[in-house]
Amino acid sequence: MMILNKNKMDNKMEVNILEIINTVLNNRTKEKLTSINPEMHLRNDIGFDSLDLAELTVRIEAEYDIDIFEDGIVNTIGEILKILENK
């Protein structure tokens, strides 16, 4: 059972994003996350490199049909959620 940010326990999108991030981390044999929050920085906090970011955008696009990096690189989880919410 994954533990999520308290206020967003019922946020399906956040659960999905956490799962996608964990797939990318697992693929590089990096440690999985137990939770995410909007302030988390994709590169500085989660440790993604450009290959990971490229994979992340493909996996999110497969799920939500939107390229999160289309208008430039996004840096935080909050920015991803905002793009997806505004879809």
Add this chain to the structure above:
Amino acid sequence: MNIFLKDIDNDRLATWDNLIDDINNSSIYNPYCKAADYYTVFKHIILSLLIDEEVILLDSDFTESELINLTGHSDYDEFIKPVEKSNLPILSSKSELIKKLSNSTKNWNVTLFTSGTTGIPKKVSHNFNSITRFVKVSGRNEKSIWGFAYNPTHMAGIQVFFQALLNGNSIIRLFGLDTKKIYNEIKDNNITHISATPTFYRLLLPCSEVILSVERITSGGEKFNEKTFQQLNEIFPNAKITNVYASTEAGTLFASQNDIFSVRPEYEHLIHIENNELLIHSSLMGSTETNVDEWYNTGDVIENVSQKPLKFRFLNRKSEMINVGGYKVNPLEVEEAIFALTGIKNVRVYSKSNSVLGNIICCEVVASSKQITELTLRTFLQSKIQEFKIPRIIRFVDALSTTRTGKLKRN
């Protein structure tokens, strides 16, 4: 302080005096150079030039099986030899070092490896003249401070290194750092010149800062889009932004400030266009193991914009190489590595366009056993090929989407 190299990731701050001391104290030499530390690589190249010996540059992340494929060895200790002190003059100053570098290179050549078209990376060697053909040494360049944004064992990195070295400039490592550190390094060191792939620049965006020290931004290796160009212009308002066309075989050949490349008149006779494909004369090439005809077909399809002066625009590549953030990946090499895992019945490696890297490597796999998972395949590939060659999207299928009767479509 007169910095030669600053590399915060390896905790290095070396002055030109440190470099000269280390060179003067060198007692052994190994033609093979495989190191993650930029200073070690650069010092190795400089030492090879001074003693006029070949240097073979290996990526620090080559796997053991890649090393054996490429060089026949995975350990290079047996190649260590003492440096003949009589061949290594004692240096006293930076200007003396730079002067000696260009004078002592009769036998010297540098060998590096590039993705070949046959499935195995191929060896390309350059002598001093061909590697420094486009180096501009002048008083104007004396004060340049280079942001180093390439792998130091790849062609583009070596060319930036020589441009900085022969002008006695400082090199500040930016490659592989996170965005915040990159900006800090650019500002703290007043970097004036950056040469990098479009992917490197894309990862710097968006940014609300304005940095005035940067005078020149060069980009190459994949297509640079208009939006990135505009955003960079806002961050670096004093920078002239240039696209270059370069290859491992020939190094930098052309530059442009938009998507139209013009050829300098003195090189026009060495460029040939046939069926809209770009051919370059063998005299512009490094030497490879395979025989090169008089004209080398680059595999690039171009549109001829004007004949005199010669100008053209790149349309696409005819070859099947996949450009992943400036690194060329040969799908055949990746397929071969996947096939080496027992239980793989068929595989197709292809590319998908990607907003971060330009392209991303994907594959479809037909496996005979349920034991093979995405993770087991990845773990296996990590011991076989470099990380950027490993497919990021792996689909297990019952049959490939196209048959093996003809060539598999990769896009």
